[in-house]
Amino acid sequence: MEHTCKKCTETKDINLFVKDKRKSIGIILTCKKCAKKMVLKLKELNPSKSVLYNIEYYKKNKARIDSNNKQYYLKNKEIVTKYKKDYSLKNNYGINNSKKYRNNNQIKIKVYKHNMSKTISDVYARGALRQKKFTKEQITPELIEVQRIIIKTKRLCKTSKI
Numbered sequence: 001m002e003h004t005c006k007k008c009t010e011t012k013d014i015n016l017f018v019k020d021k022r023k024s025i026g027i028i029l030t031c032k033k034c035a036k037k038m039v040l041k042l043k044e045l046n047p048s049k050s051v052l053y054n055i056e057y058y059k060k061n062k063a064r065i066d067s068n069n070k071q072y073y074l075k076n077k078e079i080v081t082k083y084k085k086d087y088s089l090k091n092n093y094g095i096n097n098s099k100k101y102r103n104n105n106q107i108k109i110k111v112y113k114h115n116m117s118k119t120i121s122d123v124y125a126r127g128a129l130r131q132k133k134f135t136k137e138q139i140t141p142e143l144i145e146v147q148r149i150i151i152k153t154k155r156l157c158k159t160s161k162i
């Protein structure tokens, strides 16, 4: 089976495309070669804190980072909890309202969260990019696609414990 890349418009074997179960055809419309180029472009956009570098760094220092995060959380439990609470209040998620909503829509929320994380929706990828200090203008659909690939790679690293 062959497919045409929307980037370079070359038609090539389907194995040369990045797999994505989200899309009905089961692949991203961009070929692996172009996806790689996009990752490099991302590196240029964010040279001081390269996402890929972070992944490598995390893989190498996983135990230390995880324990640091845990220690930070334990030491600052109150601050973290307060921050989360303030954040939800500030964003209009009134505690009572959200509780009521959660109770009424338990299944809906479960499915939504599951889908959001599993398929790595645009909103999910956008959120991850915003956390990496990308501005709204910098976040293009391409970048979102790249971010999706990065999240997938990260998950792969986690499950295969590389």
Ligand SMILES: [Zn+2]
Residues within 6 Å of the ligand: 005, 006, 007, 008, 009, 010, 030, 031, 032, 033, 034
């Ligand atoms: Zn291509």
